[in-house]
Amino acid sequence: MTKIWHPFTQHGLGQTIPKITRAQDAILYTQDGREIIDGISSWWVQTHGHCHPQIVAAIQQQSAQLDQIIFAGWTHEPAQILADGLAEFLPKSLDHIFFSDSGSTAVEVALKMALGYWHNRGEQRHHILVMDHSYHGDTIGAMSVGARGVFNQAYGPLLFDVSAVPFPKPDAVQATLDALTAACRDPDNRPAAFIVEPLVLGAGGMLTYAPTILAEMRNICSAHDVLFIADEVMTGWxxxxTIFACEQAGIEPDILCMAKGLTGGVVPLAVTAATTPIFDAHYSPDRSKMFFHSSSFTANPIACAAANANLEIWRNQPVQKRIDHIVQRHAQFAEQLQRYDSTTNVRQCGTILVFEIADSHGHYMSTLGPELLRFFAEENVLLRPLGNTVYIMPPYCITDAQLSRIYTVVEAAIDEFA
Incomplete structure (x- = not known):
């Protein structure tokens, strides 16, 4: 029998891999009859819940009408409706939409846009600035602008060099801002762009920082003519x-990447949104200045239809009220977590609640990670710790009872492993 090679899975540990047969709202149903509460939105993608009827209906209808068409030199209605619809949710300055198929690809597109912008203007600026502990995906360019370490050490020869500014820890914010300023001012290596995960660094440990810091970093880049790329693949929707994290800082990036929740987390689709100057740098009768990027499934009509259904849900259903309720419940549970001697760095950003369980080897490769993963699975809760970092990021449809169950299981894990 052919063996499946699962992502981010060390098969040598012999862990059990449950088979999911169906899903509805915040519940996953296994082949052996269990019901699992999805506490991480199935890797941060599900927003409104599994098999949302409005999104399912849109996919069914579109798949019977137009399933796929080349997007180079051709177009279709679902893509145009989506581009127009996104204008309601994005800053007005981000008025050009480029479709792709994943978060990593959206980042690759953003980096190529930035380099193409300077190249077509006749300026050889190709250096990229990043933040320590960041993660932007698993393709080569996305890995290059992410933190170097266990994620990518085997692929080091493929990665291009970048300059990193320190993560803005509460007691060292000015050091981060000073480092960014110095890097932007470097006359011998003028940066093309600075890419950042707004407010929350996801796979880097769910590290959080304040909107005021994000605003300051944007101001520094603007003052020194460095393009600002916001990777909202995880933080968006x-x-x-808020719909986008940048809203809380009152900023408009030059380029914004989105994926995951764009279709409600149902099918793959990504967007890289850019300003007019970036588009205009590629606009020319000279074909050599076109933007050289595509994939076979760019702007797939079925995926666009799912995204359009997602936008309709945001327009017509009380999504923000559901989000606000999760935020409130998380805040109450965060106070409870603070009481444990073995929990550290309890933090919250919107619907994301995070803490560490004290561990002498506290990092992504902590041996506590697989033990916690097993414990949560046995308790019929899908939580996937980043080492000893435990986070809860549920779909917005989750019920109070389901949230309470997650909180109960988390407390049981603290008692078990502290």
Whole structure:
């Protein structure tokens, strides 16, 4: 029998891999009859819940009408409706939409846009600035602008060099801002762009920082003519409490990447949104200045239809009220977590609640991670710790009873492993 090679899974540990047969709202149903509460939105993608009837209906209808068409030199209605609809949710300055198929690809597109912008203007600026502990995906360019370490050490020869500014820890914010300023001012290596995860660094440990810091970093880049790329692949579509995290800082990036929740987390689709100057740098009768990027499934009509249904849900259903309720419940549970001697760095950003269980080897490769994963699975809760970092990021449809069950299981894990 052919063996499946699962992502981010060390098969040598011999862990059991449950088979999911169906899903509805915040519940996953296994082949052996269990009901699992999805506490991480199935890897941060599900927003409104599994098999949302409105999104399912849109996919069914579109798949019977137009399933796929080349997007180079051709177009279709679902893509145009989506581009127009996104204008309601994005800053007005981000008025050009480029479709792709995943978060990593959206980042690759953003980096190529930035380099193409300077190249077509006749300026050889190709250096990228990043933040320590960041993660932007698993393709080569996305890995290059992420933190170097266990995620990518085997692939080091493929990665290009970047300059990193320190993560803005509460007692060292000015050091981060000073480092960014110095890097932007470097006359010998003028940066093309600075890419950042707004407010929350996801796979880097769910590290959080304040909107005021994000605003300051944007101001520094603007003052020194460095493009500002916001990677909202994880933070977008309500995760931080607002539709996009940049809203909380009152900023408009030059380029914004989104994926995951764009279709409600149902099918793959990504967007890289850019300003007019970036588009205009590629606009020319000279074909050599076109933007050289595509994938076979760019703007797939079925995926666009799912995204359009997602936008309709945001327009017509009380999504923000659901988000606000999760935010409130998380805040109450955060107070409870603070009482444990073995929990550290309890933090919250919107619907994301995070803490560490004290561990002498506290990092992504902590041996506590697989033990916690097993414990949660046995308790019929899908939580996937980042080492000893435990986070809860549920779909917005989750019920009070389901949230309470997650909280109960988390407390049981603290008692078990502290």
């Amino acid at each position: 309500g995760r931080t409490g």
